[in-house]
Amino acid sequence: KQEVTQIPAALSVPEGENLVLNCSFTDSAIYNLQWFRQDPGKGLTSLLLIQSSQREQTSGRLNASLDKSSGRSTLYIAASQPGDSATYLCAVNTGFQKLVFGTGTRLLVSP
Amino acid sequence: ETGVTQTPRHLVMGMTNKKSLKCEQHLGHNAMYWYKQSAKKPLELMFVYSLEERVENNSVPSRFSPECPNSSHLFLHLHTLQPEDSALYLCASSQDRASISEQFFGPGTRLTVL
Numbered sequence: 001k002q003e004v005t006q007i008p009a010a011l012s013v014p015e016g017e018n019l020v021l022n023c024s025f026t027d028s029a030i031y032n033l034q035w036f037r038q039d040p041g042k043g044l045t046s047l048l049l050i051q052s053s054q055r056e057q058t059s060g061r062l063n064a065s066l067d068k069s070s071g072r073s074t075l076y077i078a079a080s081q082p083g084d085s086a087t088y089l090c091a092v093n094t095g096f097q098k099l100v101f102g103t104g105t106r107l108l109v110s111p
Numbered sequence: 112e113t114g115v116t117q118t119p120r121h122l123v124m125g126m127t128n129k130k131s132l133k134c135e136q137h138l139g140h141n142a143m144y145w146y147k148q149s150a151k152k153p154l155e156l157m158f159v160y161s162l163e164e165r166v167e168n169n170s171v172p173s174r175f176s177p178e179c180p181n182s183s184h185l186f187l188h189l190h191t192l193q194p195e196d197s198a199l200y201l202c203a204s205s206q207d208r209a210s211i212s213e214q215f216f217g218p219g220t221r222l223t224v225l
């Protein structure tokens with residue numbers, strides 16, 4: 001059974017820092033991995049989608065990498081801003097759009 | 112309206128009530144999903160619909176009854192719920208169930224069962 005773990009569970013940094021969020025999964029047989037952002041009490045906003053054949057994806061200050069063989073992905077946020085404060089979720093697609101989610105990393109960026 | 116919308120955004124109901132959650136997607140997608148997000152637990156996939164046909168039911172109790180009348184609308188009918196069913200219910204859609212497709216989520220309905 002696929003399990004997804006996100007470390008750390010919570011992270012607090014001052015504005016301007018570069019930071020890395022980690023996601024690991026137990027079964028490397030995935031089709032893609034998606035990073036989402038969730039603001040308190042709100043739905044999910046898709047940030048980056050990495051197909052299993054890709055190693056990384058970039059969007060603005062965000063860069064996500066995928067190492068399928070080791071079951072790991074990282075989300076790198078450059079020059080963090082208070083507006084980046086949210087919970088970040090990763091999810092692996094095990095086929096036919098069955099997403100298995102981690103419990104998330106709650107990020108707080110202080111001005 | 113754009114993207115995926117959900118109504119109501121908040122719902123409080125007693126255990127003997129019957130209510131329905133509504134989801135609508137304006138993306139021309141053919142697959143829709145219901146998820147449950149409880150405190151301190153990962154999102155759990157509940158139901159999957161593809162071209163209006165239910166293709167997945169992840170051992171969800173029968174007090175939750177989904178309905179997909181067309182490819183743009185998805186409902187979750189609720190009856191005789193339990194307090195532990197209180198959670199954020201999220202709807203999502205994707206172009207199809209191909210593994211390369213991306214899922215887009217609605218804002219969710221915050222459900223409280225008294």
